Amino acid sequence: MTGGFSSAMESLERAGGNPGQYCRPFLDVFPVTGASVATVGALLGSETIAASDHLAARLDELQFDLGEGPCWDALVTGAAVLEPDLRDHQRRSWPAFRTAIAQDDVRAIFAFPLAVGPLRMGAVDLYSAQPVRLDRTQTRQADAMAAIVGRHVLRSALATVDRESEPSSTAYSRRLVHQATGMVLAQLGITPDDALLVIEGRAFAESRSVMDVARDILSGLLDFAPTDEGIGDAG
Amino acid sequence: MNDITRESRLLETFVTLADTLVDDYDVVDLLQLLVDTCKELLDVSEAAILLADTAGVLDVIASTSESSRLVELVQLSAEAGPCVESFRTGRPVSVPDVRDVPAEWSTFRDSAVRAGFGSVHAVPLRLRDTIIGSLNLLRRGSSGLAPEDAAASKAFADIATIGILHERSMRETTILAEQLQIALNSRIVVEQAKGVVAYTRGVSIDEAFELIRAYARSHRVGISQVAARLVDRSLDLPD
Structure with a gap:
C-alpha cells in the first residue's frame, strides 16, 4: 500500500484548488466507502467542500446542524477521530448524531483535521458501510493527506479575500513579513511556505492586515509556539 | 585617515x-x-x-x-x-x-x-x-x-x-531577470533566517543578523548559505 499512499499524496498535491479531486485519493488508499472534505468552525465557517457521494455529504450536513460529530471533535482536538464501529454501545459520544444516522448505511466513521500550524479549519471525514479499523500507519497517512488538503483549502479561501482592505505592501513591509515568517517557522517547526500561510490565515481570521499580524509576531505580542495553555492562545 | x-x-x-x-x-x-x-x-x-x-x-x-x-x-x-x-x-x-x-x-x-x-x-x-x-x-x-x-x-x-x-x-535579458531574482530571493531567505534566530535566541532582528554574519565569517561560508540552513532548520546557531 506504500505505493498507493505516495501516489495519493502526489495526486493531492497536484489537486491544488480543485476540490473535485480531494476525495478520490482517500478512497484509493483506505478501506472505506465514502469521503468528504468540510470546513467547520469560526475560521472558514461550515461548508462541504467536496464529497464522494450523497451519504458522505449528508453526514457533514448533519454534523453542521447538530453541532456535534467526529468532524467537530477533529476540529477541537486537532487530532484524528476514529470510530471503527458505531454500534459499539460502550461508546457514548455524539448521541444526537448517532440517532440521526441510525438508519443510514454507516458503520464506521473517521475524521482527520484540516489544519495549517495552529489554524484549524475543518476535517476530512471517511465513512464505511462495514465496521473497519484503521491501524496506526493508516491513521498517520490519512493525517498527512488531510494536511495537504488543509493547505489547499486555506490557500483557496485566502485567494478570495478582498485585498482592498490591505494597505498596499511596500518593500519594507514585505521585509517585515519575511522576518515574521522566520519567527513562525521556528515557533512551529514548519516550512516557510506554511509559516506564511499561518500568518495570512491569522490575518484573515481577525480581519487584520498581514503587516499588522507580522508586527505583532516581531514584537513578541503574538507567539504561535505550543504552550501548556493550548496552541496560539496569545493574541 | x-x-x-x-x-x-x-x-x-x-x-x-x-x-x-x-x-x-x-x-x-x-x-x-x-x-x-x-x-x-x-x-x-x-x-x-x-x-x-x-x-x-x-x-x-x-x-x-x-x-x-x-x-x-x-x-x-x-x-x-x-x-x-x-x-x-x-x-x-x-x-x-x-x-x-x-x-x-x-x-x-x-x-x-x-x-x-x-x-x-x-x-x-x-x-x-x-x-x-x-x-x-x-x-x-x-x-x-x-x-x-x-x-x-x-x-x-x-x-x-x-x-x-x-x-x-549578460547577453540574454531572461538570464538577467533570473540573476536579479536569485539575488532578491537570497535576501528573502536572509530575512527569514533573521526571524528564526531572533526567536530561537531571543534577540532583536538586528542582533540576529550580526549573529548570522559572525557565524558565516568564522565558518568561512556565505551568509546566504547559513541563512538557508537556518530556515530549513538543519543548522542552529551555537550559544
Whole structure:
C-alpha cells in the first residue's frame, strides 16, 4: 500500500484548488466507502467542500446542524477521530448524531483535521458501510493527506479575500513579513511556505492586515509556539 | 585617515573584491562587504544597495545597519527620492542638503531629517543600458560628497553590478531577470533566517543578523548559505 499512499499524496498535491479531486485519493488508499472534505468552525465557517457521494455529504450536513460529530471533535482536538464501529454501545459520544444516522448505511466513521500550524479549519471525514479499523500507519497517512488538503483549502479561501482592505505592501513591509515568517517557522517547526500561510490565515481570521499580524509576531505580542495553555492562545 | 592610507585601503579593497568575483561567491556577502567598505573608507555615515525586481520595484538588499530607521528611509527614497531618481535616469543624484529637495520628495525629506541625515548621494547600478538598482550613501553633515569619494562610489557601484550579474551571463535579458531574482530571493531567505534566530535566541532582528554574519565569517561560508540552513532548520546557531 506504500505505493498507493505516495501516489495519493502526489495526486493531492497536484489537486491544488480543485476540490473535485480531494476525495478520490482517500478512497484509493483506505478501506472505506465514502469521503468528504468540510470546513467547520469560526475560521472558514461550515461548508462541504467536496464529497464522494450523497451519504458522505449528508453526514457533514448533519454534523453542521447538530453541532456535534467526529468532524467537530477533529476540529477541537486537532487530532484524528476514529470510530471503527458505531454500534459499539460502550461508546457514548455524539448521541444526537448517532440517532440521526441510525438508519443510514454507516458503520464506521473517521475524521482527520484540516489544519495549517495552529489554524484549524475543518476535517476530512471517511465513512464505511462495514465496521473497519484503521491501524496506526493508516491513521498517520490519512493525517498527512488531510494536511495537504488543509493547505489547499486555506490557500483557496485566502485567494478570495478582498485585498482592498490591505494597505498596499511596500518593500519594507514585505521585509517585515519575511522576518515574521522566520519567527513562525521556528515557533512551529514548519516550512516557510506554511509559516506564511499561518500568518495570512491569522490575518484573515481577525480581519487584520498581514503587516499588522507580522508586527505583532516581531514584537513578541503574538507567539504561535505550543504552550501548556493550548496552541496560539496569545493574541 | 590620511589620503595615502585611504588610497591604499581602497586599492586593497578593490583587489579583495576582484578576487571574490573569480571564485564562487555569495552575492549577499559581496554586497554586504561593499556597503561596509563604503562606510569605512568614504566619508559617509551609512550605505545601502537596492535592487529592482521584475516589476521595477526597488528593494534593499544590503545595508550598513539593519535598523528600521535606515531601511525605511532608504525605501522611501526608492519610492520618491534620490534613489529612484538615480535608477530612472541612470545618473548619480547628489543631494548636498536634504532640506533642499523637490516637494514631491517631502516624505523622504522629513524622514531623513528626523533620522539625522543631512545629505544623500545615489549612484545607479548599471551595465551598458541596463540599470538594475542603486547604491545609496547617506551622511550626517549637509555638504556634498567629496569628488574623490564620488568617483570611488561609482567604482563600488560597478563592482556591485558585475557581482550581481556575472558579466558572461549578460547577453540574454531572461538570464538577467533570473540573476536579479536569485539575488532578491537570497535576501528573502536572509530575512527569514533573521526571524528564526531572533526567536530561537531571543534577540532583536538586528542582533540576529550580526549573529548570522559572525557565524558565516568564522565558518568561512556565505551568509546566504547559513541563512538557508537556518530556515530549513538543519543548522542552529551555537550559544
